[in-house]
Amino acid sequence: AALDFCQAHPGTINNRKGGGMGNTLLHQAAFWGVDAGTLETLKELGANPDLRNAEGQTPAEMAEAHGRVHTAAAFAAVFGEEDPVARLRLLRAAKVGDFAQVVQILRAQPHLVHTQSLAGWTVLHQACYHGCGCQFLRRLLALGACPALRDANGQTCWEVLRERFPEHQALATLIQDTAVVTASLAAGSRVTVGLAHATLVGEVTRVGPGGVTVVTEDGQSHECAAWRVLPTKELAEVDEEDIGARCLICDAPTTQLWVLGRACQGEPHPMCGECTVNFLWSQYPLNLPLKCSQCKQEVDLDNLPQRLLWHLTDVWPPGGTQCPITSQSLFEFIEAVKTKTAERRDAAGVEALLELLATCGPTTAAIKYCNLSGCPSVRACPHCGILIEYESQCKHMTCVACNTTFCFICLRLRNEHDGGRYNWSISHACPIAPLQTEIPGQG
Ligand SMILES: [Zn+2]
Ligand SMILES: [Zn+2]
Ligand SMILES: [Zn+2]
Ligand SMILES: [Zn+2]
Ligand SMILES: [Zn+2]
Incomplete structure (x- = not known):
């Protein structure tokens, strides 16, 4: 009976049972020790095996704790080890607004549609947060996404939408006609059915209160939850190029x-x-x-x-x-x-230069005439910042870009040499200026 209810009400599948234990339907299944077939059905309905109860147990862990060896094994077989990874990928894609990837994942693994983050956010919450258009929200609903799911603060996706975009069209239209999604199904409709393991293409032969019967090309008949069934729309034949x-x-x-x-x-x-x-x-x-x-x-x-x-x-x-x-x-x-991209490129460029400065190592030969070893082999011109690598000259360096002459060892200009510790004479080894950590002349 619980399964029938979930068939008709997508999104209730991960609800917690009352009593403060925080158990989901999957936890109960684990407790009672069900077989792989029942788990398949639950997976098909979008049950999430990663949710933990009040004691911190996942359903699989619960099965093990209660000695349901076969059920624990069935969890591994039905949901697979990649399940948590796939859910994480889905939530990440939704979070950064990459809904092309979201749809790609949901097409391949439609049972992930009710996945919730630790904060309780679903793909629908994220779509609302990003202000996605009505067409896409409708698409998510058609894929079985449930707008009734609440996050840890008790917010539904529509509440997120209202808060972020009070003028969003969906608030006026979509919320009321959520039922529209499946109302268009009738016997004879060409449909696509997204199942956990396959996508079926076929024709509806019966629409009932509990679900829809779809007959595929090979004559097989399948009982499907109504929200899994998408009418196949005929493409308009007008203006090939434009539509x-x-x-x-x-x-x-x-x-x-x-x-x-x-x-x-x-x-x-x-x-x-x-x-x-x-x-x-x-x-x-x-x-x-x-x-x-x-x-x-x-x-x-x-x-x-x-x-x-x-x-x-x-x-x-x-x-x-x-x-x-x-x-x-x-x-x-x-x-x-364009502006931001250029800024990014500049920032990336400066970072690469700093990296070079930090890792250049000492000159391979001692600085000529003053015979000093241990001076960094790459310096940024103190005036314009261009990088100069030591070859074999004396310490007097003239920048080819801005014509500034400076001391490769202490990085001071000629007139900044005091004739004492800092002496411009080529035979004098000035104190070695440390590795540069900023590029002069940049911002
Ligand atoms: Zn492209
Ligand atoms: Zn679109
Ligand atoms: Zn010189
Ligand atoms: Zn320069
Ligand atoms: Zn010097």
Whole structure:
């Protein structure tokens, strides 16, 4: 009976039983010692084997503690050792706004859809936090993501959305018509069913209160939870070039010519406007330079495809159809990304120079005429910062870039030599200035 309830109410599968023990349905299954078949069913429903009860036990550990040897073994067989890793990858991808990867993971392992972080955040919470478009939120719901799950503070994903983006369209439409997702199923519908181990393609023969019967090409019939069943939408046949493809993230129709950068490689990987806006925004400012979500080629911001710009302008907030995740216009955003990327490159460059200075080691030969060993072999010009490596000259060094003459040993200019410990004479060994830890003339 508990299983039937969970079939009909996706997301309740990981709820804790009352009584303060913090046990989930899987814990109870472990306690009673169920077989692999029951665990398969629970996995199919999205049960998370990594949740710990009040005593800190996972269901598998509980099975072992109660001497349910077969059940403990079944846990390992059904959920596999990679399960916690896959869940971590999913949550990380969602956290950084990489929803292309989220969808990729959920397609391969649909049972991960209810995964919650330690703080209780689900993929839906993250999608709301990032202000994803209605199309993508609808897609997640269709994949079985449950909007009723609460985080450690008791917040549902919709509450996160309301707090972050009070004007988001989903607040007006999606919350009410969550039921819409499966309402379109009827006998005869062509559907795709995402199961833990496979994706089925077939036709609906029955829609009942407990679930949906789907018959696949080979004539086999499958009983599926309704929220696992996605209607296969026919692609519009108008304007092949302009529609004719589906967004890899939210499955909405988009153009086949949709590429993020001119350097995109491999199979086409189109995204719709909403998902592209969210992706771009999630990458800024931490994940620069901007790279394609799929093929990881750097996006050429000076040569964005015209068609991409048109579609982006349509949805870019404010003014576009996308919710106001940013107050920058598209072109302000592109300029900001370029500036930040250049700053990043400069910072990376300075770091590389400092690394070189720190690891250059002493000169291989003693400094000529003053016969001094142990002086660092690379110095930054005290005026312009360019790096100069000692070869075989005297200590008087003239920078080829700015023409400044300085002492390679003490790094002082000629007039900064006092004639005592610091003597400009080539035969005098000045005190060795320590390794430079800053590049002169930079910021
Ligand atoms: Zn999309
Ligand atoms: Zn690409
Ligand atoms: Zn000299
Ligand atoms: Zn210089
Ligand atoms: Zn000197």
